Amino acid sequence: MSDLPAEVQGWIGEKRYPIESEFDVERGYIFSSCASAENGNPLFWDEKVAQAVTGGFIAPPSMISVWFRPHFWTPDRTEEGKPLQCHFDLKDSLALPEAIIADNTIVFGEPVRIGDRLSTYQVIRSVSELKTTKLGTGRFWVLDVVYENQKGELVGTESYTGFGYRRDS
């Protein structure tokens, strides 16, 4: 029998937090991301190459989660926005104050294009029994984040393995 709280058991497999991105896909963040990794791929810098290869500028596939990270502040929100809300729900519900992402798989679909407005939802796939690692004692969980464009086309799925834990004293 699972030792998970009933609330957490009910979350597993449920489609949660369907949201639309707060802004359209735009080049400013693409330039910053490419600069952060010193990525000179002409698909993101050279319009002729982008037009010939991908039919226009696209975003680096690895940026797929970027478009959903909430603004740090907005006029109508009083709390800090958190991406991967299911991850934080699990931390809170399981009383595990610290957490890391241990594993990340991304499967890419249609390219993400400048001006796209993407939408997403999250699914908790599993939560482990209590385990002890060098970080502390806690639980592993697997969380899928599904991304679609404004046409309903799948642009990607991310699977995260998180480990929520309490540092051993």
Add this chain to the structure above:
Amino acid sequence: MSANLTIGEVEKGQSLPDLSIDVGVTNVVLGALASRDWRPMHHDKDFAVERNGTRHVFVNTPHNAAYFERYITDWTGPLGRLGRIKFQMKDSVFPGDTMVFNGEVDEVRVDERGCAWADVRVELRVGGEVTTECTASVAIPQGEDDNPWKRRGEDWQP
């Protein structure tokens, strides 16, 4: 970045060119902000040390992904199209570290829709120790007339 690779130039066991990058605080913070990750362990050293028990701020997950994408597509050229990428972080990367990427082709294959793939395994090392392991599948043209980016729907099976 190399010119466009074709699948005939790729074979199992082939090494990808090494890449070395020195990491500073600015790199870590730029990567976090470019990925809209405002969490303090990626820009506030005191928070990282006191709350996370790490020795400094550290590279976040999307920034790590951006580095792996860059490493793989530097090798393929712009016609290379990532289909799948998985990485497992064993340790964090901190300011002052030198990241060294190296990779190898695990398999070369053509799927049932005629798309050619290279499955690669990439390791990120700092000081000789592996901090992140990555496996990825990247679609590579079969010839001058092939463009993996034009594949849609059933023809794209990553």
